Amino acid sequence: MTKEETFKILETIKCFYPNFEINQKKINAWSNVLKDDDFKIVNAKVEKHATEKKFPPTIAEIRENVNPYKNDYLEKLNKWERESVGKPTS
Numbered sequence: 397m398t399k400e401e402t403f404k405i406l407e408t409i410k411c412f413y414p415n416f417e418i419n420q421k422k423i424n425a426w427s428n429v430l431k432d433d434d435f436k437i438v439n440a441k442v443e444k445h446a447t448e449k450k451f452p453p454t455i456a457e458i459r460e461n462v463n464p465y466k467n468d469y470l471e472k473l474n475k476w477e478r479e480s481v482g483k484p485t486s
Contacts, residue, residue, distance in 0.1 A: 401435040402427040405442055409453065412446035429455055 397405075406418045406426060430438060438458055445453040 397427070397430045397433055397435045397438065399423065399427040402430050405430070405435070405438055405458075408439065408442050409446075412442075413452040416452045426455060429459070433459065 403418075403423055406416075406423060410416045410418055441458050442453060445457060
């Protein structure tokens with residue numbers, strides 16, 4: 397996620413929990429932790445949390461099972477494929 401997407405997540409939390417504070421320090425910290433996560437998945441988790449819990453989510457609650465099937469080898473392979481100039485022909 398980008399820092400802008402992280403800010404959108406924090407704004408969403410603020411909409412559901414008006415006492416939730418947003419400041420630059422929180423934006424930077426959350427952005428650093430969420431940088432490898434998918435915005436749509438995180439946003440869905442925040443919305444689900446809001447329908448079930450009375451208090452704002454912690455970052456640990458949001459990140460729980462965000463990438464349950466993350467595979468570093470496959471991530472590297474996919475990155476290599478995206479960055480390759482040409483694909484081999486058969």
